Amino acid sequence: MDILKTLTTINACHGPSGDESGVADAIEALARPYADDIRRDVMGNLIVHKKGNGPRIMFAAHMDSIGFIVSFVEEDGKLRFGRLGGLDPYACIYTPVRFKNGVKGVIAADDEADEKKLTLNDLYIDIGAKSREDAEKQVKLGDTAVYDAPALLLGERISSPYLDNRICCVALLMALEEMKGTKNDVYFVFTVQEELGLRGAGPATYGIDPQYGIAVDITVGDEKKVGNCKLGDGAAIKVMDRSVICHPQMVKKLEVLAKEKHIPATLDVLRAGGTDAGAIYSSRGGVCTGGVSVPCRYTHSPVEMVEKKDVEATADLIQAFAEADLD
Numbered sequence: 001m002d003i004l005k006t007l008t009t010i011n012a013c014h015g016p017s018g019d020e021s022g023v024a025d026a027i028e029a030l031a032r033p034y035a036d037d038i039r040r041d042v043m044g045n046l047i048v049h050k051k052g053n054g055p056r057i058m059f060a061a062h063m064d065s066i067g068f069i070v071s072f073v074e075e076d077g078k079l080r081f082g083r084l085g086g087l088d089p090y091a092c093i094y095t096p097v098r099f100k101n102g103v104k105g106v107i108a109a110d111d112e113a114d115e116k117k118l119t120l121n122d123l124y125i126d127i128g129a130k131s132r133e134d135a136e137k138q139v140k141l142g143d144t145a146v147y148d149a150p151a152l153l154l155g156e157r158i159s160s161p162y163l164d165n166r167i168c169c170v171a172l173l174m175a176l177e178e179m180k181g182t183k184n185d186v187y188f189v190f191t192v193q194e195e196l197g198l199r200g201a202g203p204a205t206y207g208i209d210p211q212y213g214i215a216v217d218i219t220v221g222d223e224k225k226v227g228n229c230k231l232g233d234g235a236a237i238k239v240m241d242r243s244v245i246c247h248p249q250m251v252k253k254l255e256v257l258a259k260e261k262h263i264p265a266t267l268d269v270l271r272a273g274g275t276d277a278g279a280i281y282s283s284r285g286g287v288c289t290g291g292v293s294v295p296c297r298y299t300h301s302p303v304e305m306v307e308k309k310d311v312e313a314t315a316d317l318i319q320a321f322a323e324a325d326l327d
Ligand SMILES: [Zn+2]
Pocket: 062, 164, 165, 194, 217, 218
C-alpha cells in the first residue's frame, strides 16, 4: 500500500468531527477486499471485522479531523467560526480552508486584533464574499470547513494536514492488508469525534465488547517539554497520555512483540493530549488497553509531519499484535 497515495485519497474527503461519513466511505472502499464484514454504528464509527474464534481485539484509529464551524455571518460577508477540536489561532491564521460543498476561503484576523495575543475570536474566514447575502448564497450557519493544503513528500518524511489521525487510518489499513490467518477475532475501528473529547470510541467499544483494546494515533514528536518521542523512533508504545495510563500487560506485550519481530519501537510517555485509549480502557467493566502511535511534529497545524518508516513500524506492530498468541 502506497502511504502517500492512500493518505491523499482519504484526506481528499470532508471529515471534521461530527461529519465523518465521506472519510468512512473512502476507508470502507479500501478495506473491503480484506474484510469479512464492515458496518457502521449510529454515531458513524466504521467497524471492519476480520473474524476468528479467539480473543476479541479492537484497534481504534479516529478518522475525524479538527475543523471550523460557521457560527455567524457578518454584514460584510466575513464568517465567524467555532472550533471543532483543538485549534490554535497561530497555527490556523493565513491558511486556506475548504467547505464540504467545495467553497474555498482563507483565515485572517481583524484589523484591530493584537497580533501578540491572538485568540480564535479575532479570526474569521474570508470566502471572497462581498456581503452577507453573497456569503449566504455559498455557505450557511453550521457548515464546516477543513484545512485545504496538500500532502508533501519531503525526503523520508511526509507533511500534510490531518496526519492526526489519517496517517494512523492508513497504518490500520496497511496492517489489515498484510494480515495472515489468525485465530484472534479482530476489529479495526475507525472512530468519530475523537477531537471533541473521545466521543466515538466509548460507544464503539461497548458494542464490540473486546478483551483487548489498542488506540492508534499520533504522538507528539520532538517536543521535550511534552514527551520523549521524536521522528524516526519507530512505533511509539504508549505508557501514558492525559487520558490514560495503559495497562502494564499491554505495554509489556507490545514491547516483547516489537523485539521479537525486529520492529523499531520506543516507549511513549506523553504529558499532553488524550487518545481513544482513555475511552476504550474505561468502557464497560474495563478493557485491557494500550496504544501505538506515530511520532508527529507541528500537530493540529496544516503542515503536520511524520516519518514514513515510523508509519511502517506502527503498521507492523499492529499486525504483530493482531496475529499474536494472547491465550
Ligand atoms: Zn489524534
